[in-house]
Amino acid sequence: MTEPLWGIAAVFETPQQLLEAARELRRRGVERLDALSPFPVHGMDRVLGYRVPPLGWVVLVAAVVGASLALALQWWTGAIDYPLHVGGKPLFAWEFSVPVTFELAVLLGAFAAFGGMLWVNRLPQYEHPVLCVDGLARVSTDEFVLVVEASDSQFDENRMTRWLQELGAVRVERIPGRGES
Amino acid sequence: MAEVVLHSGGLNPPLVEGPTSFARITDDVCRIVENKPPRAWYVAMGISVTLTLILGVALYLLFTRGIGVWGNNQPVAWAFDITNFVFWIGIGHAGTLISAILFLFRQRWRTSINRAAEAMTIFAVICAGMFPLIHVGRPWRAYWLFPIPNPYIDMWPNFRSPLIWDVFAVSTYFTVSLLFWYTGLIPDLATLRDRARTKLARWAYGLLSLGWRGSARHWSAYEKAYLLLAGLSTPLVISVHSIVSFDFAVSILPGWHATIFPPYFVAGAIFSGFAMVITLLVIARRVYNLQHLITLHHLDNMNKILLATSLIVGYSYAVEFFTAFFSGNPYERFVFTNRAVGPYAWAIWTMVFCNVVVPQLLWFRRFRRSVPWMFVIAILVNIGMWFERFNIIVTSLHRDFLPSSWGSFRPTVVDFMTLAGSFGLFLTLFLLFLRFLPAVAMAEVKAVLPDGRQEVRA
Numbered sequence: 001m002t003e004p005l006w007g008i009a010a011v012f013e014t015p016q017q018l019l020e021a022a023r024e025l026r027r028r029g030v031e032r033l034d035a036l037s038p039f040p041v042h043g044m045d046r047v048l049g050y051r052v053p054p055l056g057w058v059v060l061v062a063a064v065v066g067a068s069l070a071l072a073l074q075w076w077t078g079a080i081d082y083p084l085h086v087g088g089k090p091l092f093a094w095e096f097s098v099p100v101t102f103e104l105a106v107l108l109g110a111f112a113a114f115g116g117m118l119w120v121n122r123l124p125q126y127e128h129p130v131l132c133v134d135g136l137a138r139v140s141t142d143e144f145v146l147v148v149e150a151s152d153s154q155f156d157e158n159r160m161t162r163w164l165q166e167l168g169a170v171r172v173e174r175i176p177g178r179g180e181s
Numbered sequence: 182m183a184e185v186v187l188h189s190g191g192l193n194p195p196l197v198e199g200p201t202s203f204a205r206i207t208d209d210v211c212r213i214v215e216n217k218p219p220r221a222w223y224v225a226m227g228i229s230v231t232l233t234l235i236l237g238v239a240l241y242l243l244f245t246r247g248i249g250v251w252g253n254n255q256p257v258a259w260a261f262d263i264t265n266f267v268f269w270i271g272i273g274h275a276g277t278l279i280s281a282i283l284f285l286f287r288q289r290w291r292t293s294i295n296r297a298a299e300a301m302t303i304f305a306v307i308c309a310g311m312f313p314l315i316h317v318g319r320p321w322r323a324y325w326l327f328p329i330p331n332p333y334i335d336m337w338p339n340f341r342s343p344l345i346w347d348v349f350a351v352s353t354y355f356t357v358s359l360l361f362w363y364t365g366l367i368p369d370l371a372t373l374r375d376r377a378r379t380k381l382a383r384w385a386y387g388l389l390s391l392g393w394r395g396s397a398r399h400w401s402a403y404e405k406a407y408l409l410l411a412g413l414s415t416p417l418v419i420s421v422h423s424i425v426s427f428d429f430a431v432s433i434l435p436g437w438h439a440t441i442f443p444p445y446f447v448a449g450a451i452f453s454g455f456a457m458v459i460t461l462l463v464i465a466r467r468v469y470n471l472q473h474l475i476t477l478h479h480l481d482n483m484n485k486i487l488l489a490t491s492l493i494v495g496y497s498y499a500v501e502f503f504t505a506f507f508s509g510n511p512y513e514r515f516v517f518t519n520r521a522v523g524p525y526a527w528a529i530w531t532m533v534f535c536n537v538v539v540p541q542l543l544w545f546r547r548f549r550r551s552v553p554w555m556f557v558i559a560i561l562v563n564i565g566m567w568f569e570r571f572n573i574i575v576t577s578l579h580r581d582f583l584p585s586s587w588g589s590f591r592p593t594v595v596d597f598m599t600l601a602g603s604f605g606l607f608l609t610l611f612l613l614f615l616r617f618l619p620a621v622a623m624a625e626v627k628a629v630l631p632d633g634r635q636e637v638r639a
């Protein structure tokens with residue numbers, strides 16, 4: 001290898017083949033794998049063996065923070081900083097605080113879900129070796145791609161290409177490293 | 182060995198009709214954005230932009246001369262403005278129902294319509310949000326509605342008022358709907374980026390798609406976030422129209438002060454929203470040849486929801502009258518008798534005809550699957566639902582407790598210009614959406630095709 005190689009990408013025609021190939025490479029001890037697909041291929045997270053991020057807990061915490069902030073805001077502005085007496089109504093009560101509290105909990109929860117997704121996925125990320133390969137442009141349409149990074153301990157370009165072709169890849173693309181395209 | 186389980190469609194008809202493939206779906210959806218729009222688009226855009234300009238004129242008159250250019254006055258201090266507000270915010274609810282509630286119920290048929298319906302939600306909420314802001318009289322001080330430390334008045338919003346709850350509900354609803362919609366758009370924007378033929382398109386869609394690669398890890402967090410956003414949006418959408426109804430129900434005004442208002446408003450919102458979705462999609466699927474993606478089966482399902490919500494709304498009308506008479510309160514009784522036979526009786530009977538009588542046709546399969554009929558029914562429902570809000574607001578206000586304070590409401594030209602203009606704004610935004618963004622959620626539709634619906638049992 002004379003030029004730096006970031007990895008290779010094998011193109012499959014169906015999600016089933018992609019899963020099958022990913023599973024087989026994992027069995028042969030390949031660690032640095034990624035699967036690209038136009039829609040989620042269910043079961044891939046188990047095959048690739050990574051944990052699904054605990055976004056639910058992040059959202060829960062954010063929602064609790066939102067609710068607490070809302071209650072604090074309504075109590076402090078209405079009962080402490082600017083008490084306004086209207087018809088003998090209490091300056092603060094949980095009953096009338098429900099709508100605003102609920103809305104702020106949802107608002108912060110939604111920001112956490114969206115922001116958490118971006119953070120876990122490291123998005124926005126406008127430069128990535130995979131995005132520079134013209135031959136992989138159809139992955140967002142109908143191609144299912146298995147990426148093996150050159151940094152994997154098992155990586156050998158010729159052997160990996162042969163493996164992937166045996167597993168049914170219709171073509172194998174080289175992914176150049178940074179600095180060239 | 183992978184054990185691949187193909188879900189059979191069961192008794193349900195296919196979600197996408199005719200010969201299809203992943204690539205075909207991408208082509209069918211992307212060509213709308215990539216090719217020059219059809220002539221009908223330009224005609225529709227011309228009309229919508231004209232109406233939007235009329236809105237501009239109406240707002241200019243309003244801002245320079247004041248609220249007096251509208252027909253509102255004591256005792257009818259709320260009229261077209263709040264009617265339009267409730268009407269538009271209701272329209273938005275169908276989008277969230279389709280995108281969030283039907284998602285949680287795993288109604289797969291929602292995939293071809295959710296994108297357009299969510300877009301409709303956002304544009305409807307923009308139109309809705311405009312009305313309270315321009316109704317405050319001095320819109321340049323509308324930020325006083327938010328709890329921002331303010332040196333001019335040195336005081337805070339009164340959180341005991343439902344109107345301030347509304348500020349929080351509507352602004353949260355807009356923000357969360359936008360986040361939900363954008364999350365769903367990211368993979369499809371990446372498809373447009375990868376197909377882009379011009380530098381500008383590549384740059385714009387590239388920027389918006391945030392560098393999405395479709396990696397399995399991306400999808401995993403994406404699906405989780407999508408599910409969470411759906412879970413957050415579901416109670417949110419119910420809370421929003423409930424809070425809108427509190428604007429009325431928390432006051433002590435006969436005709437408004439009713440405990441049935443929150444569910445009645447939510448059902449009405451979904452009813453009117455579905456009518457608007459049907460109105461827009463019937464046209465869009467024909468102009469853009471999407472009949473195989475947005476099938477008669479989808480429209481049939483939406484018509485069933487229309488019928489169900491029509492029955493809930495009809496029941497609520499009946500309960501309102503029953504409660505008024507059962508309460509024994511003379512003021513309540515008077516308001517409802519006055520609604521039925523008073524000076525605005527024509528408005529309530531228009532409402533009953535459009536919202537309760539006409540939708541009964543949808544009991545019959547023939548009408549549910551006939552595009553011209555459903556179009557006419559949906560338009561009538563839109564009209565009927567506008568009148569529902571008009572009735573609630575104007576008929577309850579125009580007869581005050583003391584006959585010396587009675588009055589009536591007569592809309593002005595500026596009122597009509599503002600109403601028509603809000604439709605212009607809504608349609609302009611919707612047409613721009615059809616022109617520049619994928620109108621059908623491609624990634625989601627692919628995932629419900631038989632080839633894409635696989636699961637692996639490890």
